[in-house]
Amino acid sequence: MTGTEYLQEKGLSVVVKTATRWMKGFIFLYGAYIVCFGHLTPGGGFPGGVIIAATFVLITLAFGREYALGKLGKLLASELDSLGALLFLFLAAGGLYAGSKFFTNFIEKAHPTGTFRLFSAGIIPLCNISIGVKVGASLFMVFIILAVVRVVVVNGKGKLITTEKAGTK
Amino acid sequence: MNWRDTLVPFYTALPLCGAFLIPMVSRKVRWFADFFAILILTLLVAGCGALFGHQQVYTFGNWPAPYGIVLVLDPLSWLLLFLVNLIGLMAAIFSVPYIERLYTSKLRYCSLFLLMIAGMNGMVLTGDLFNLFVFMEIATIASYALVGFGCEARELEASFKYLVIGTIGSSFILLAIALLYGKTATLNMADIARQIAPLQSDPLVLFSFVLCLVGFFIKAAVVPFHAWLPDAHPSAPSPVSAMLSGVVIKAVGVYALVRLVFNVFGFSHLTGQILVGAGILSMMVGVILAVNQWDFKRLLAYHSVSQIGYVILGIGLGTPLGIAGGLFHLFNHSLFKSLLFLDSGSVEYETGTRDLNRMGDLAQKMPVTSLSTLVASLSISGIPPFNGFWSKLLIILACVQAGRPGAALWAVAGSILTLSSFTKVLRYAFFGRGQKFDEASWKEYREVPVLMLVPTIFLALLCLAASILAAGGEHGFFGDATGVLLRGAGSYITTVLGGQG
Amino acid sequence: MMYALCFMVFLVGLYGVSCKKNIVKIILGVVIMEYALNLFLVLLGYRRGGIPPILDRSMETTQFASQAVDPLPQALVLTSIVIGLGTLSLMVAIAIRLYERYGTFDVTEIRKLKG
Numbered sequence: 001m002t003g004t005e006y007l008q009e010k011g012l013s014v015v016v017k018t019a020t021r022w023m024k025g026f027i028f029l030y031g032a033y034i035v036c037f038g039h040l041t042p043g044g045g046f047p048g049g050v051i052i053a054a055t056f057v058l059i060t061l062a063f064g065r066e067y068a069l070g071k072l073g074k075l076l077a078s079e080l081d082s083l084g085a086l087l088f089l090f091l092a093a094g095g096l097y098a099g100s101k102f103f104t105n106f107i108e109k110a111h112p113t114g115t116f117r118l119f120s121a122g123i124i125p126l127c128n129i130s131i132g133v134k135v136g137a138s139l140f141m142v143f144i145i146l147a148v149v150r151v152v153v154v155n156g157k158g159k160l161i162t163t164e165k166a167g168t169k
Numbered sequence: 170m171n172w173r174d175t176l177v178p179f180y181t182a183l184p185l186c187g188a189f190l191i192p193m194v195s196r197k198v199r200w201f202a203d204f205f206a207i208l209i210l211t212l213l214v215a216g217c218g219a220l221f222g223h224q225q226v227y228t229f230g231n232w233p234a235p236y237g238i239v240l241v242l243d244p245l246s247w248l249l250l251f252l253v254n255l256i257g258l259m260a261a262i263f264s265v266p267y268i269e270r271l272y273t274s275k276l277r278y279c280s281l282f283l284l285m286i287a288g289m290n291g292m293v294l295t296g297d298l299f300n301l302f303v304f305m306e307i308a309t310i311a312s313y314a315l316v317g318f319g320c321e322a323r324e325l326e327a328s329f330k331y332l333v334i335g336t337i338g339s340s341f342i343l344l345a346i347a348l349l350y351g352k353t354a355t356l357n358m359a360d361i362a363r364q365i366a367p368l369q370s371d372p373l374v375l376f377s378f379v380l381c382l383v384g385f386f387i388k389a390a391v392v393p394f395h396a397w398l399p400d401a402h403p404s405a406p407s408p409v410s411a412m413l414s415g416v417v418i419k420a421v422g423v424y425a426l427v428r429l430v431f432n433v434f435g436f437s438h439l440t441g442q443i444l445v446g447a448g449i450l451s452m453m454v455g456v457i458l459a460v461n462q463w464d465f466k467r468l469l470a471y472h473s474v475s476q477i478g479y480v481i482l483g484i485g486l487g488t489p490l491g492i493a494g495g496l497f498h499l500f501n502h503s504l505f506k507s508l509l510f511l512d513s514g515s516v517e518y519e520t521g522t523r524d525l526n527r528m529g530d531l532a533q534k535m536p537v538t539s540l541s542t543l544v545a546s547l548s549i550s551g552i553p554p555f556n557g558f559w560s561k562l563l564i565i566l567a568c569v570q571a572g573r574p575g576a577a578l579w580a581v582a583g584s585i586l587t588l589s590s591f592t593k594v595l596r597y598a599f600f601g602r603g604q605k606f607d608e609a610s611w612k613e614y615r616e617v618p619v620l621m622l623v624p625t626i627f628l629a630l631l632c633l634a635a636s637i638l639a640a641g642g643e644h645g646f647f648g649d650a651t652g653v654l655l656r657g658a659g660s661y662i663t664t665v666l667g668g669q670g
Numbered sequence: 671m672m673y674a675l676c677f678m679v680f681l682v683g684l685y686g687v688s689c690k691k692n693i694v695k696i697i698l699g700v701v702i703m704e705y706a707l708n709l710f711l712v713l714l715g716y717r718r719g720g721i722p723p724i725l726d727r728s729m730e731t732t733q734f735a736s737q738a739v740d741p742l743p744q745a746l747v748l749t750s751i752v753i754g755l756g757t758l759s760l761m762v763a764i765a766i767r768l769y770e771r772y773g774t775f776d777v778t779e780i781r782k783l784k785g
Contacts, residue, residue: 046751101232115725326782
């Protein structure tokens with residue numbers, strides 16, 4: 001389909017689509033900023049992850065379900081979710097490797113840096129990033145499953161037999 | 170030995186790692202989910218064996234106790250840790266063929282199951298109040314999802330009811346934590362105990378104590394707040410019911426209640442009265458409502474309410490024999506109640522129904538299951554030589570010794586009614602015929618697969634072997650755990666704030 | 671005074687959970703209760719005339735410690751909000767599936783489990 005036909009087919013109107021296409025990079029960047037500077041300014045993993053998820057929700061609302069699922073499908077979101085949590089556990093266990101307890105800030109103890117700098121505070125920015133990835137992916141998955149995937153109720157007994165994506169509209 | 174000191178945080182880290190690794194790997198390798206869950210649980214049970222008698226305060230990140238989060242392993246924590254991981258292992262082995270046949274998504278089940286184990290392990294080990302709340306929420310949210318796992322109408326209804334009532338309980342507990350933090354400016358349980366020791370009659374402390382009591386009574390399904398249990402426990406898949414009745418109401422409800430009442434707030438005479446009263450009420454209401462049930466698992470769920478009443482009664486007495494009896498009954502109840510739920514799962518696997526009227530003569534077709542149900546029924550009714558007899562005897566003796574013969578009489582009456590309802594189960598399901606018995610489908614029944622028999626046989630043997638643990642009364646196997654509770658806030662404070670490593 | 675208001679919002683939420691018949695209203699009651707609790711927890715850290723707990727380059731740490739608002743309840747509330755989010759998403763998912771099974775959101779009609 002041609003460009004104008006695509007713009008008028010699914011999702012919301014042309015104005016919203018154009019605005020979203022310009023803004024989605026900035027919103028994602030803002031979320032990433034909150035995650036990465038979590039040890040210096042308010043924020044950290046959770047709020048930053050929520051804003052990253054909000055970017056994808058905005059894309060879903062503006063462009064329709066298929067486009068957004070193409071960008072970050074259910075499978076990829078699930079893998080990112082597990083990866084984020086495993087990375088966090090791995091960082092926590094890194095303290096054990098350095099000869100001390102869990103959650104010891106082994107990077108800071110090995111290479112102490114000054115304060116108020118971006119690359120400081122040891123494992124804390126890395127933990128923030130892993131939590132940000134996890135929260136963003138899992139919130140987007142919650143949104144997709146609640147709003148996009150439709151459950152088909154077969155033979156009236158209400159048994160969850162198949163799930164299918166909502167038809168193209 | 171030094172390596173034992175590093176084992177403690179793995180009780181939360183390993184199941185969490187498993188819960189997140191399973192969805193990633195299982196999509197490609199089909200058998201990974203069960204195998205990894207059983208492997209993790211076996212390692213944890215083996216670790217419990219290595220940690221027996223070990224007492225430790227583990228400081229995360231080397232931050233000392235009032236400033237950082239600590240994990241405290243003392244004999245009471247060890248007891249519950251052992252129970253959680255053992256029953257978890259049995260339920261995980263049982264669920265390999267069970268979930269295969271009756272439900273759809275294995276990897277989601279194993280992942281949620283490991284999350285529940287991680288939450289309960291963390292809750293039992295932690296020494297920090299808000300950490301207790303967080304792990305409690307992890308465990309209970311995983312259990313809400315597991316109760317509604319097969320998404321049929323009744324299961325979803327039960328899950329929603331459980332969810333709302335459980336969230337109200339958690340909100341009360343969070344409000345109590347907030348009030349305590351406002352009063353003492355610290356979250357470490359030992360530090361809070363030290364600061365509120367002179368403030369026993371402060372209205373804020375009393376209010377947060379009442380909120381804690383109500384919140385944990387909701388979680389432990391003690392009688393005015395038990396309404397969610399008869400709906401939630403039958404609707405869950407059977408290994409999950411075994412976990413819920415066997416460990417969740419104990420680790421999340423009874424353990425946290427006991428830890429806060431004895432070691433943080435301090436045990437007073439009025440608290441004892443409330444616990445004894447609630448215990449007797451739970452005992453009688455549970456067993457009277459259970460006698461009339463025709464659904465196998467609903468009957469077992471009502472009996473859970475009743476037996477938790479025994480535990481609360483024993484602990485509420487406050488004497489060494491009483492607390493030892495209560496903790497011993499906690500241990501035994503985990504064993505025989507999870508055995509009963511696993512047996513009901515075997516029956517459901519084979520016959521496809523939970524209605525006692527439709528079953529009959531199962532002893533001829535499923536001999537091993539019938540034998541283990543017989544063992545468990547004799548245990549729960551308190552027949553010697555099984556373990557239930559000894560723990561109920563300890564509680565009754567403790568009631569008489571503490572000068573409450575009325576409580577002892579109620580306990581005996583409850584035991585007789587328990588025996589009568591289990592006679593009903595055995596007569597209609599296993600050794601006789603129900604009223605709507607179907608001969609044609611009865612001929613098709615076989616014994617369940619081996620993987621489902623192994624946990625039931627093992628738990629039945631443990632029911633018999635656990636009688637030995639009664640030897641010595643309050644100075645025997647449960648003596649250390651009893652001592653932790655009896656010596657109250659003072660010794661807990663010295664354990665946590667004194668010895669750190 | 672603010673604490674009393676938080677407690678009143680908590681009671682409003684509790685009223686919503688226990689006395690309303692629509693499932694969506696029950697879910698909203700739970701959300702209001704959790705909101706009130708989080709607000710109470712954050713307000714506990716307040717210090718009159720305090721500054722936000724963000725260390726600036728130009729500030730001494732002792733002066734900071736004596737003037738800043740308590741940051742620990744803020745961390746607790748962050749965790750609590752996320753827990754509430756998890757519970758809420760589970761509740762909404764179950765409510766949607768309940769509607770598909772029973773055809774109604776009315777709690778008095780969703781009563782197949784009895785006895």
